[in-house]
Amino acid sequence: MNTNVHDDYQLPVLQGTAKEFYTYCKAHDLRFQRCAQCKTFRHPPRPLCNKCYSFETEWAPVKGTGKxxxxxxxxxxxGKAWVSYMPYAAVVVELDEGPRVATWVTGIPPDQLKVGMPVKVWYDELTPEVTLAKFKPL
Ligand SMILES: [Zn+2]
Known part of the structure; x- marks a missing residue:
C-alpha cells in the first residue's frame, strides 16, 4: 500500500468502463477494452469500434510490458498532494500489444526518460478501492 496518499489526490471515478478497468487493476491484471469483432484495442474505453463500428467488446489481458x-x-x-512528486513526468506508454496509456513511470528521474525505453507494469494500491497501473524501467 502506498503511504503517500494525500487528501486532495484526485482518484478515478469508479463507474462504467472505468470501474471495469480499475477492477482488473485491483486484481493486478492489466486489461484493455478490445473490439470483439476485429480485435482492435479501444483505450480509453468507448462503446463503438473506430475501425469496424462494432459495439461488441471484450477485456483483453496484456503482458504489461511496453515502451x-x-x-x-x-x-x-x-494541488498539495502533488508537491512531493515534483517534478514528475506524465508519460504515455505504448504496450507491446499496441494500446497507449497515460501513466507514471516511477524509479527514474524525468530527465533520464528516453523514447523507446522498455518498461514494465507495477500496481500502486493507492486506496482499498483504487489500484493504479504504473510502470518502471525494465
Ligand atoms: Zn472493430
Whole structure:
C-alpha cells in the first residue's frame, strides 16, 4: 500500500468502463477494452469500434510490458498532494500489444526518460478501492 496518499489526490471515478478497468487493476491484471469483432484495442474505453463500428467488446489481458512513447514534465503542483512528486513526468506508454496509456513511470528521474525505453507494469494500491497501473524501467 502506498503511504503517500494525500487528501486532495484526485482518484478515478469508479463507474462504467472505468470501474471495469480499475477492477482488473485491483486484481493486478492489466486489461484493455478490445473490439470483439476485429480485435482492435479501444483505450480509453468507448462503446463503438473506430475501425469496424462494432459495439461488441471484450477485456483483453496484456503482458504489461511496453515502451515509453512520449511524456511531458510537470514542474508545478496542481494541488498539495502533488508537491512531493515534483517534478514528475506524465508519460504515455505504448504496450507491446499496441494500446497507449497515460501513466507514471516511477524509479527514474524525468530527465533520464528516453523514447523507446522498455518498461514494465507495477500496481500502486493507492486506496482499498483504487489500484493504479504504473510502470518502471525494465
Ligand atoms: Zn472493430
Amino acid at each position: 515509453v512513447y512520449c511524456w511531458t514534465v510537470a514542474m508545478a503542483p496542481i
